[in-house]
Amino acid sequence: MPHANTTGRGTLRLVLGDQLSDDLSALSDLDPARDVVLMAEVRDEATYVKHHKQKIALIFAAMRSFALRLERRGVTVRYVRIDDPDNTHSIVGELHRALDVQPFEEVAITECGEWRLAQALTAFAGVARVPVDIREDWRFICSHDRFRRWASGKSSLRMEFFYREMRREAGILMDGKAPEGGQWNYDAENRKKLTRGLRPPRRLRTAPDEVAQGAIADVARLFPDHFGGLEDFGWPTTAEQAEFVVADFLEYVLPSFGDWQDAMTPGEPWMWHGLISTSINLGLIDSMDICRRAEAVYRAGKAPLNAVEGFIRQILGWREFVRGVYWLKVPEYRARNFLDADRALPWFYWSGETDMACVADVVATSRDNAYAHHIQRLMVTGNLAMLLGVHPDAVDDWYMTVYADAYEWVEMPNTRGMATFADGGIVGSKPYAASRPISTG
Known part of the structure; x- marks a missing residue:
């Protein structure tokens, strides 16, 4: 891919691997005649935990495809591949190197999703030779300021009440000022036991295109000791591919999602779930658009309310809520261990070698697909880790390693809060294995 245009100073615009959106704030005032977009595949991001091979391949393939998309629009992209001999293997290092190669008037960055990298970019802004503009990530529905206002003065944070405010503000599934159907939450209708003989629908998987095949080959060569296999890779790596998966889900799968979203059965990794979390978290899909x-x-009468409300709740409610909790509470949240858990993660979380059939099945599908649905993650692996007293750092690392859609802002409140109760009740009133709330005072 071509490197920087040297005809004008312009702006250096950083695009991270989970910021692959045309409407990214760092690109909002892009001038293709003068500006340069920087994208870099670096070991710092691929190895701070030993991410699943499919996750690394997914991000590299999606980044490469997005760079090509920009270039077709006439944008100059400075793209640094993982095997570039001059690669510094850190985002900050590549920013400095780009500034060494060419003078720019400023650097534009969209705020990143993880506290670790945010700290590094803030430090970079303090020493960079040009002004650095770190902009809000407006792809999320609820801004940091909006969440802080909602959370202010509350002794506990409950997703249900946050979700109701988001519904009101967005006007989604509303009947005037009242919720559609007369109630806000249809979770009680989302827990049906799987009917004998009922099989999940066939699912649309995405065959790797030429760009993805190249990324898969690079990961197999450069990250051979990372967890998981690459043989069954089937994730969308472009916005167009993601749209096919979204359309397929909305037409063929969503109508039954509400009834069976909490069901699980051996050998069926996908069930009725959306398989779009990787695409949303990369930026290939707009979260508000998919809710609407x-x-x-x-509204067209093609899916029942319990299905649609349950699906929207996961995005407009839960996804936005856990992001808000993460940024409200870090860095202190990362050290919480309310139950004083101190044991190591059992080896069977990696090997699947256990007589517990549900655990073995979840580990197998996680290894093969870099995916498990929310019941497998929370009720099986999360609950078990909490009951075993596994240290929350080890639980965090496992989820970050194993799943292709895991980024710390979404992973940590789910595992340290929801699954293991390590946060002492910030996210939930009790551990899932408990029969009633416990005192956190």
Whole structure:
């Protein structure tokens, strides 16, 4: 891919691997004649935990495809591949190196999703030779300021009440000022036991294109000791591919999602779940758009309310809520261990070698697909880790390693808060294995 245009000073615009959106704030005032977009595959991001091979391949392939998309629009992209001999293997290092190669008037960055990297970029802004503009990530529905206002003065944070405010503000599934159907939450209708003989629908998987095949080969060569296999890679790596998966889900799968979203059965990794979390978290899909499209399916009479509300709750409610909790509480949140858990993670979380059939099945599908649905993650692996007294650092590392859609802002409140109760009740009123709330005073 071509390197920087040297005809003008312009702006250096950083795009991270989970910021692959045309409407990214760092690109909002892009001038293709003068500006340069920097994208870099670096070992710091691929190895701070030993991410699943499919996750690394997914991000590299999606980044490469997004760079090509920009270039087709006439944008100059300074793209640093993982095997570039001059690669510094850190995002900050590549920013400095780009500034050494060419003078720029400023650097534009969209705020990143993880506290670790945010600290590094803030430090870079303090020493960079040009001004650094770190911009809000407006791809999320709830800004940091908006969440802080909601959380202010509350002794506990509960997703249900946050979710209701988001519904009101967005006007989604509303009947005037009241919730559609007369109630906010249809979770009680989302827990049906799987009917004998009922099989999940066939699912649309994405065959790797030429760009993805190249990324898969690079990961196999450069990260051979990382967890998981690459043989069954089937994740969308472009916005167009992601759209096919979204459309397929909305038409063929969403109508039954509400009934069976909490069901699990051996040998069925996908069930009725969306398989779009990787695409949303990369930026290939707009979260508000998918919520409105799901609502439109309901309004057209093609899916029942318990299905559509349950799906929208995961995005407009839970996804936005855990991001808000993460940024409200870090860095202190990362050290919470309310139950004083201190044991190592059992080896069977990696090997699947256990007589516990549900655990063995979840580990196998996680290894093969870099994916498990929320019941497998929370009720099986999360609950078990809490009951075993596994240190929350080890639980965090496992989830970050194993799943292709895991980024710390979404992973940590789910595992340290929801699954293991390590946060002492910030996210939930009790551990899932407990029969009633416990005192956190």
